[in-house]
Amino acid sequence: MLFNSLDFAIFLPLVFICYWFLFRWNLKAQNTLILLASYVFYGWWDWRFLSLIAFSTLIDYLIGIGLGKEENTYKRKLLLTISICINLGFLGFFKYYNFFLDNFIDAFQLLGVPFKASSLKIILPVGISFYTFQTMSYTIDVYRKKLIPTHDWIAFGAYVSFFPQLVAGPIERATNLLPQFSEKRVFDQNKAVDGLRQILWGLFKKMVIADNCAEYVNIIFNQSESLSGSILALGAVLFAFQIYGDFSGYSDIAIGTSRLFGFQLMQNFAFPYFSRDVAEFWRRWHISLSTWFRDYLYIPLGGSRSGLALSIRNTFIIFLVSGFWHGANWTFIIWGALNAVYFLPSLLLGKNRNNLDVVAQESRWPNLRELISMLFTFGLTSFAWIFFRAESMSHAWGYVQNMMQPSLFSIPDFHILEGVISLMVLIVIFILIEWNGRRRQYAIMDLAASRSRMFRWCMYLLIILAIDIFGNTSEEIEFIYFQF
Structure with missing residues (x-):
């Protein structure tokens, strides 16, 4: 369902009226309505992929509870690894399978080795890059003990599938959005x-x-x-x-x-x-994604604390990954690399925070x-x-x-x-x-x-x-x- 469509012009007032007039006094009913409305909103495009978002939600909900109970470091790392592998596995299959296959075939051909494989006709689920990063941030923050895992599966499901930002962001952190599902909401004109x-x-x-x-x-x-x-x-x-x-x-x-x-x-x-300057541009463009890569990739890699050489390496990594996140095409990777080159003078001169x-x-x-x-x-x-x-x-x-x-x-x-x-x-x-x-x-x-x-x-x-x-x-x- 598109924001600029007649369907949404009918859908939004109906949900709004039910939310504030029928379920105003019941927080769980409001959350349930948001969850159901979000699934209708997403399923309007292709109902078959509702099972994918539901499975991702269930996995991270259960892993979050497991992380909350588990104190053993090894087992906690194992649970986090399972979450990351499942989420990135789905994303990798639907978004990058044919890209890697085609480049694998091209590499063999360059070496003079004949290699045949058939690409798949894969439909890319709308918003998969966004809600995948959203659920991953939840399990990572629970693992880091920055967030207490929720036992309210309705609130968690509504957080993952929240229809206003489901398919194109902002990529919300659980630390910001999830607690709002547990707070009583009063209509403010x-x-x-x-x-x-x-x-x-x-x-x-x-x-x-x-x-x-x-x-x-x-x-x-x-x-x-x-x-x-x-x-x-x-x-x-x-x-x-x-x-x-x-x-x-x-x-x-x-x-x-x-x-x-x-x-x-x-x-x-x-x-x-x-x-x-370019550094300022990236503090102002797609802020939810830029800060996501900063907190979950750049800083864990060492950020700018490990010397200039590693700072340059880390900068190129996040820009290249950011480019690749946008799509399975070398054009996006070059776009990311070009922005890393743009960013480099500010980093070398120490002016990236000017x-x-x-x-x-x-x-x-x-x-x-x-x-x-x-x-x-x-x-x-x-x-x-x-x-x-x-x-x-x-x-x-x-x-x-x-x-x-x-x-x-x-x-x-x-x-x-x-x-x-x-x-x-x-x-x-x-x-x-x-x-x-x-x-x-x-x-x-x-x-x-x-x-x-x-x-x-x-x-x-x-x-x-x-x-x-x-x-x-x-x-x-x-x-x-x-x-x-």
């Missing part, structure tokens, strides 16, 4: 209105910015061998806004929907394109140095996105080669992309609104208190009209991260 406001902004990002960018990005990437360098550069920039609007839009809708039910999810995007505050914190506009830093960081990021978007390494390399021609400095021929000027105007307006709200959790959060009621409702109406006029309301377009 202000939080609910704030949630609706964030949902509205998320829909704008997705349907007005991302989906419109996607139309031109598809044209440019599909015809990259015959277009000018300036058009290809524009394609990279448009994809940067497409993936940001698409993914951060999903996170906004997820966080806003959670607020309607009395839950608080972590912020997943903090205006990353206003970053002044920009921890919000850009232009005390002023309305950035100074010249900040502006240049942001544009340079955005340029690096947009270039890396080419590898993320390309279908294959040959496609990515061909795109880059064609872009790095003298025509890169020519005026783009916009006749090829009819209507793109209007889209660019929308993007400029979008950037200005995001810039104005960069100190908040999301861009239009300030509308809650700083403006008159008339101004607020005019803004809401304009956003709704923009979605209706510029959004593709006749077609339900999936979110990009559903494929990951």
Whole structure:
């Protein structure tokens, strides 16, 4: 079920009404409703994979209880290993089986050894990368004794399958989300209105910015061998806004929907394109995944405590793994490696923690140095996105080669992309609104208190009209991260 669908527009109010009007006084009934609603939400895509998420939930629930009872170090490690192996085993099979098989065959062929094997027609379960990491964080935290294991299987099942963030995050930690299922939730009108406001902004990002960018990005990437360098550069920039609007839009809708039910999810995007260096960008982009790799991979490997050489090694490991997490294609691995290279100068110069505050914190506009830093960081990021978007390494390399021609400095021929000027105007307006709200959790959060009621409702109406006029309301377009 898609957030930008008629199905969800009917589903959400029904669940909301039952949750607050029928089961308001019974916490277990509320949790049961969330669990059932989450399974309906997920099963709407393909009911066959409900058994997979149910099995993962059961395994980690039982292992969590076992870790809570067991004090023997060896047995505790064994239980944790079982959890990790099962979770990564499912993820590896569904997501990476054919990738490893194809590369295994290619390696044998390079050695002159004939090797034949048939790939499998495997359907990738939506959201498997997200809920797998979510359940793994639970067992790891219980193993580390940072969390007391729950014996409430309904609450745990609802935590794993919580429908607002189930298929594309944020990847919630059990230490944050799971206790909220054990606390009595009281309807708060202000939080609910704030949630609706964030949902509205998320829909704008997705349907007005991302989906419109996607139309031109598809044209440019599909015809990259015959277009000018300036058009290809524009394609990279448009994809940067497409993936940001698409993914951060999903996170906004997820966080806003959670607020309607009395839950608080972590912020997943903090205006990353206003970053002044790559290190800051990765503190602001897909925060739930970046911090997951930091806490469960980078720090256990030694982090930055074991000397510069190991810090560099660990940095490359987490970026390469992050790239591979996104998909079974060498393009994602190269994308991760490229970002590691970008990150390296900050690490070597000890400046990776320089920009921890919000850009232009005390002023309305950035100074010249900040502006240049942001544009340079955005340029690096947009270039890396080419590898993320390309279908294959040959496609990515061909795109880059064609872009790095003298025509890169020519005026783009916009006749090829009819209507793109209007889209660019929308993007400029979008950037200005995001810039104005960069100190908040999301861009239009300030509308809650700083403006008159008339101004607020005019803004809401304009956003709704923009979605209706510029959004593709006749077609339900999936979110990009559903494929990951």
